[in-house]
Amino acid sequence: MRHNLRVTSAAPREVFIQGITKEGRPFRPSDWAERLAGAMSSFRPGGNVGGHGAHIGYSPYCFPSTVAGVKCVIVSEALREIEPMAWDFVMNFARDNGLQVGEACRFEPQGDGKP
Numbered sequence: 001m002r003h004n005l006r007v008t009s010a011a012p013r014e015v016f017i018q019g020i021t022k023e024g025r026p027f028r029p030s031d032w033a034e035r036l037a038g039a040m041s042s043f044r045p046g047g048n049v050g051g052h053g054a055h056i057g058y059s060p061y062c063f064p065s066t067v068a069g070v071k072c073v074i075v076s077e078a079l080r081e082i083e084p085m086a087w088d089f090v091m092n093f094a095r096d097n098g099l100q101v102g103e104a105c106r107f108e109p110q111g112d113g114k115p
Contacts, residue, residue, distance in 0.1 A: 017090065018100040019071035027099055033064035033071045036093060043079060043086050062090060 017036075019027040029035075040062035058064065061079040065072055073090065080087035094101050 013077040013103060015075045015077070015091075016067065016102045017073045017075065017094045018067075018102065020100050021098045022100060023098070027071075027097060030071075033073045036073050036090065037062050037064045040079070040086055040090065043083055062086075 019033060021027055037058045040059050041057065042059070043061055044059045059079075061076040061082070063074055065074050075087070075090050077087075079090070091101075093099075
């Protein structure tokens, strides 16, 4: 089966912090991804918006997800550009807790998106 996919080179690289330790054990507590991404929620395009325009949500630069049944936090390299200390915080969190980290790239369908 052939898929018409292309790699988007203009998009920032993304890093997956996986909820699996280097020893292969699940990381605890079970809501670690939501907590870490929540701590980064103010880093968003246009900065933090307060007052009536504020809403609860994750940053598009750092958000929780589940990939192949494993909780993870997906961190955009764009975070490093807008706030290097925030990038260091999430990368140090992964290192200090012995979490597996992998790079990812986006794939976008070409044409009508059909295989």
